[in-house]
Ligand SMILES: CC(C)[C@H](C(=O)O)[C@@H](O)C(=O)O
């Protein structure tokens with residue numbers, strides 16, 4: 001019997017052969033924390049170990065509320081700067097033009113690499129599976145312990161194999177696929193499992209699309225989500241790898257899976273996740289013409305240059321009908337969008353641009369909704385109160401659907417404007 005991806009990577013990290021169900025203790029390659037590094041640092045200090053295990057393996061990226069919108073956020077940021085200086089943390093992305101949303105930066109900067117074990121104090125750390133890493137979100141106290149000991153334990157997860165064939169129709173994208181998968185298997189459908197994407201459909205996708213898929217692994221309960229480390233991954237990481245310890249590992253053809261699913265990408269349609277759960281799937285036809293008050297094009301799920309290009313193609317030369325907030329995933333993406341003239345397209349259309357970061361995704365600032373308002377968003381969560389107000393409504397959708405809806409003020413089918 002062959003091995004799954006999770007069995008291979010965790011076995012390599014443990015130093016002996018493992019199978020699903022085994023418990024292993026391994027050394028993580030990189031530990032990522034964002035603004036919540038402040039409470040983690042407080043816990044770390046209580047442990048009583050003077051120094052973190054390896055300062056070069058810890059990454060801090062401020063993004064959740066930057067620049068600080070409240071004195072509490074400012075205090076957190078201050079503590080992180082002090083802790084970072086005291087511990088000699090080399091990879092610290094402060095509020096500068098080198099920053100952006102943590103998961104985007106981890107991929108952009110060459111931390112996300114095939115075959116690495118990566119942990120982050122954020123549930124969407126599963127994004128780095130797009131680069132073939134075993135990558136997962138952990139809690140804050142566990143992160144404090146990992147900084148102190150350089151160790152993390154896992155139960156080797158069972159795996160789900162999702163095979164993708166065919167290609168997307170015009171107006172349909174990776175976001176529609178992942179919303180469909182989550183709608184099918186539900187928010188707990190992959191609880192503590194390793195979700196592997198297979199088939200020609202995944203190889204055809206860009207790294208940006210793969211990041212969108214893996215990013216939302218946690219929304220179906222997955223421990224991690226992962227794509228094959230193919231030529232596209234190897235070309236992307238070339239020259240920017242933050243460690244040479246990576247290795248392109250992938251599942252064997254005869255590995256054992258707890259579940260197998262298959263999707264023909266050509267059969268998918270634009271869709272949304274209706275309020276207030278991510279698995280509340282509706283095809284565009286079911287929700288078409290629902291009024292919205294705000295559109296948000298941003299977050300670690302869908303604010304890469306590829307996403308901005310798709311949205312800009314729809315907005316070009318037109319005017320938005322509702323307030324539309326555009327937040328590129330990083331300053332690298334922002335600059336690229338400027339070079340390509342996309343920022344002008346957004347501004348000409350009446351959109352508002354904000355600095356790269358999480359923005360209104362989890363209701364910290366820059367676009368909180370009023371009671372009774374609805375937002376169509378490219379982010380990954382639509383829980384009650386997620387964007388700061390419990391009486392508001394969030395529809396999750398692709399960049400193309402968000403752009404088409406921004407133009408009409410109603411949920412709209414991007415295929416009709418392409
Ligand atoms: C604040 C952070 C811990 C949280 C997460 O874990 O994902 C946030 O990024 C989110 O998207 O809900």
Ligand code: SF4
Pocket residue numbers: 064101102103122124299300301357358361362379380
């Ligand atoms: S953009 Fe949203 S989902 Fe992503 S890390 Fe920030 S708050 Fe979490």
